[in-house]
Amino acid sequence: MTGIANAADLSSATKSLDDAVTNGEKAIEDAVGPKLDVDLYGSARVGFDYIEAGVSQDGLNGRDFLSRIGVKAKYQLNDRFSVFGQFEYGTRSDVVDFVQNGGLTLRIASVGVGHKDYGTLSFGSQTTVFHSFVRGSYFSDGLDTVRLATIREDDYLQYRFKYGNFKFGIGTQLEGQDGDNFDQVQVGAEYSIGPVKLQAAYAKDLEGPLQGNLYGVRAFWKINDIFTLSAYHHQQDDEFDFPSGAGSTGTLRLRASGGGLGNINFIPTCVGEDRTASGIYGSARVKEHQFHARYAVDSCDTSGDVQSIKGEYVYHYDKNLRFWTSVEHLENDAGRVPTALVGITDNFTSFQGGLRLDF
Template identity: 25%
Template sequence: MKKQLICLALAGTAMTSTTVQAVEIADTGIDFYGSLRIMLEHAEYADDTEYKDASSRIGLKGERDLGEGLKAFAKYEVAVNLDNEGDSIGDMRYGYLGLSGDWGAISGGKVASPFYDAVGYYGDYMWWDSAPVYYTLDGGSRIGQSALYESPDLAGLKLKALVQIDDDDNDDEGQHQLGANYSIGNLTLGAAYTDAANDKDIYGLSASYSGNGFYINGAWIDRDDTGSGIDALIGVPSGKNLYTLGLSSLDDDAGTDDFDAVILAFQRSLHRDVLVWVEAMAWDGTLYGIEDSNVVHVGMNFNF
């Protein structure tokens, strides 16, 4: 759900499933972008309908050509809350500086998780209800106070490595991550590993295939002494519409928080930057602390 930019170009149809069409601030080389998102949530367990923000964000990003194939780049992105009239600016989502060249790129700050990019991303194509196994096992999507290396494209192979600096403020201080993706034709495979400071290391595998008018994704995650499971989905674009079916299953090591979930989603693009969506999820077992229930979300996104 929380992705930098996903484009599905299937059967001549482009379906944008995240953030932005950045607008350059005049004569600065800096892009200002954002995605404002609202939704209504009806949860069976609460017997109530609520208006909520759906992970809105705004940001700045830019780069400078330093010559001889070297570039400097920076990005700063914060969450914004459209359901709170008071404190509407939330936590920093990204904040980093870096250098790139033919050898790849290195950056420091709050950066994208290699584990998420290689594995979690492929089960997380919907807006709100996707990848419940990944988020239950807390694979992470952005890691603060870190150094990240990203390799160039090595004949279809891309590698990422992250080191988080030890700090008392970090819940998972000192973690290390490795992620890899290999693409050949319409097939992309991924693998990732997190060496967590709490000894609950995480392992993951992913696969994604784009066919003629459909795509199929799957992500398997295992966290030591916690549990393992899979998030899988199939998507079918049709004109301005996108239909998605998701299946998730978690085997909890303690045997108390197992669940099986089914997710149905519909998305319609009203404009390149405007879309509406509906998602419904039902589950057996315990998901996010709630037993045997269902939830429906109806939302709208405006990207700029």
């Protein structure tokens, strides 16, 4: 019985010591005051693509699929307020390739203030509200085609708020002393209920004589642990021309080295026309194996359509490492064929393979 009593006394003493250490650490933190957390991160996304466009320049090309490196810092002022900042740079100085001796390219440079209950307010070069809510990527390369608007903007001021299953964001751009204090305004919202997530966003062009509108909606349905479905629709009117051309990012490109073709965008814009981008998506994942696909149409009311079918297989080694291979095929109406390829071909195929390592 004495041994049992001693064991109990030892356990109690150990607990008391742990409590004392914890209380001591908290007392030190309270005495020191604000706490600074710094996080260095990166993502290496390297691979290749093979473009088949019916020209002699078709071939294999090494690719950088939006690799980046960055740093985040958060300064916790007290139990409610914090100040944060972020810098992120892409590792390519070219629209497609790595380039020897090429410089880093800015992706994000922002600072902001946050409140535990009332959200965050940030300013700088950062991801837009419209992208965050209705145009995020489905595929591993992060360069999904058939989307309207852009990923990031400079001089962008935004407020984000989350309450339970509801998210809200509003942003505006103050770029250039051109007589327009506010170049655009964007708002977005998201609501989740069980396996369903609903998203909507709106952008108003406030720059120049043409000041159009852009709308977007998207939905996700996680059927079970294996299957997920999604659909989206983006629509802009003929006066929406911000940024210049009001085009989509992440398009398929032929990086021709000769023959006068240059860098060809397979999904031309249609400035001055009503334009929509709509798609349906499905994913099946069993453990580390995932197959997902999307059918989408980029439609201009006068120039015509571009149809896209893309499928991708992903092997998820773990949450930080994945390998993928994909194929995407485009069918272009006559009015949407790139100028350099008119009379040569009206369909294009991209085969892709890559590795993504997040750290």
